[in-house]
Amino acid sequence: MSPAPQWPEPLAPSVRERLDAVLAEVPGHRRTTFVLRVARWWDDLVSGLAPYPDPAAVAGRLLELAATAYRDRDDELHLLDERRSLEPDWFQRPEVVGYAAYAERLAPQGTGLAGVAERVGHLRDLGVRYLHLMPLLQPRPAPNDGGYAVADYRQVRADLGTMEDLRALTRTLRGEGISLCLDLVLNHVAREHAWARAARAGDERYRAYFHVYPDRTVPDEYERTLPEVFPDFAPGSFTWDEELEGWVWTTFNGYQWDLAWDNPDVFCEMADVVLFLANQGVEVLRLDAIAFIWKRMGTICQNEPEVHQLTQALRAVARIAAPSLIFKAEAIVGPNEVVHYLGQGRHHGRVSDLAYHNSLMVQIWSMLATRDARLATHALGRFPQVPTTTAWITYLRCHDDIGWAIDDADARAVQADGAAHRGFLSDYYSGEFPGSPAQGLVFQHNPATGDRRISGSAASLVGLGTALAGDDPSAVDSAVARLLLGYTIVYGYGGVPVLWSGDEVAQLNDDAWAAVPEHADDNRWAHRPRLDWQRVLTARADAASAEGRVYAGLRHLARVRAGLPHLHASVPAELVATTDPGVFAVLRRHPVGPLLELYNVTEQPREVPAWWVRELGLSADSAVDALNGYPPNLTEDGAIWLSTYQPVWLVRP
Known part of the structure; x- marks a missing residue:
């Protein structure tokens, strides 16, 4: 007979006694499960807490929080935990x-x-x-x-x-x-939060929850290397607070106080919040502003190694009490940095489960503007591999503006100038470039750097509003095709493709975005419209309308995608340079055979040679386009023919 599972040896006897007391009324089989989970995740927890002077002591505090949350968790959520443990993918x-x-x-x-x-x-x-x-x-x-x-x-x-x-x-x-995903803001709280109120009232314990300095000496040293997030709204990274009688770190706005994650009390507080939200039935937490939580003099105070260590520890706590909960990192950083949020090196597969593929969004819009896939193929192709247990969040639009994250080295690799290309994209999507049908809005223009980010709904950025206003059916067709092409790339890239509300019915910019006083200075609300339910009803009833075609197209994409094992997130996306710069190609190799995705990013017909397709493991004359169930269109010499903005997903029949 196997011995009963025991608490890890390093746990202090007093901690074991408190854990036993918390779990005293928990059924025996559940207590066993909890102890087994602690044994499984103990090493991850303690090593993740290495930034603190006494990791084992902090781990003991966290296990008491986890045991309490586990004890109070609903039976239905315990069942979900068991199911997800058997279906971790x-x-x-x-x-x-x-x-x-x-x-x-x-x-x-x-x-x-x-x-x-x-x-x-x-x-x-x-x-x-x-x-x-x-x-x-x-x-x-x-x-x-x-x-x-x-x-x-x-x-x-x-x-x-x-x-x-x-x-x-x-x-x-x-x-x-x-599954419901909610935002958990990790880097900061409002000035009105109870912790900040206590700090302002003179409570030294809570004052230590924040980065507070009596004068500008230390803040000035930090600001030598700190970039400004909102130079228009909130210049600088520190704010003087009269009640606090000090300069408090405020990366984003003066009313958002950065938390001092070097204080283990802050970690324990936030871990308790994680467990509380998990017990409300939240299954995914978006870890907002996670890149900023660790501060180090002489750096930009983003993406520091301690960020990944502490995320590992936070994940271990969640795995012990509520393993059905997963983490999504909100880290809009470069390729070599963002992969660390899914786990690299000793943190491989031990940090967040999901991360945003911001570069994919940027490169799709770049391709649609330039009608050229070379930059996207190069830039996306150099992303390091991520753990097979994780997934990208892919998207065409989101709640935020689009920052043109085009790397200068990537641009040079395809004989382009990075700054000029970023300027072109801003011109194109704000409608300033001659012939552009886009109706985006410039957000946060920084004259010092020339940076101009763009707001706007996906439908407005592809030019649907311009086409409808001009009563131009051909232009409407092109805009709908561009929108569906963009989403087909998103759905075909693997990971979790996410629709932004309203895109399913091609909603345009909200012209009344500034009518709400608190939105008046933030044009990102132009692409955050209320879902137009009448437009949804029209889309369902009128398949020939622009909204009807987009709605039907997205429903069809979801159905096709669900039947393709090639699109499991554990299968990597390989970027393949085609013989035509107007065609973007993604290859996914699966044991059932390859999936070759071809996207014509231009309004002109394109051809892909049969020999090129054969080299990737498919035969053009025997493959099937999974998007329609038929063989692809072939030219007389056997090349695959792609019409205007056409996507093709080739598989073996």
């Missing part, structure tokens, strides 16, 4: 499609979280299995950075409902096979 599967929205803009007006549940049928119709609702925890009063200045992690915004409403929503979604 659930989020990597090709049938998983995501959707992102603001809750109040997805639900019928005034219905809050209860109204989001009314949209479940719509989401399932699109194949959605993952729903990301933008920040809905209680923020400070406006301005609040779109909800990212959190005043209370344990309360839902009053206009959306209560924490019980959130639990009811997660139960409804779970019953429909949809």
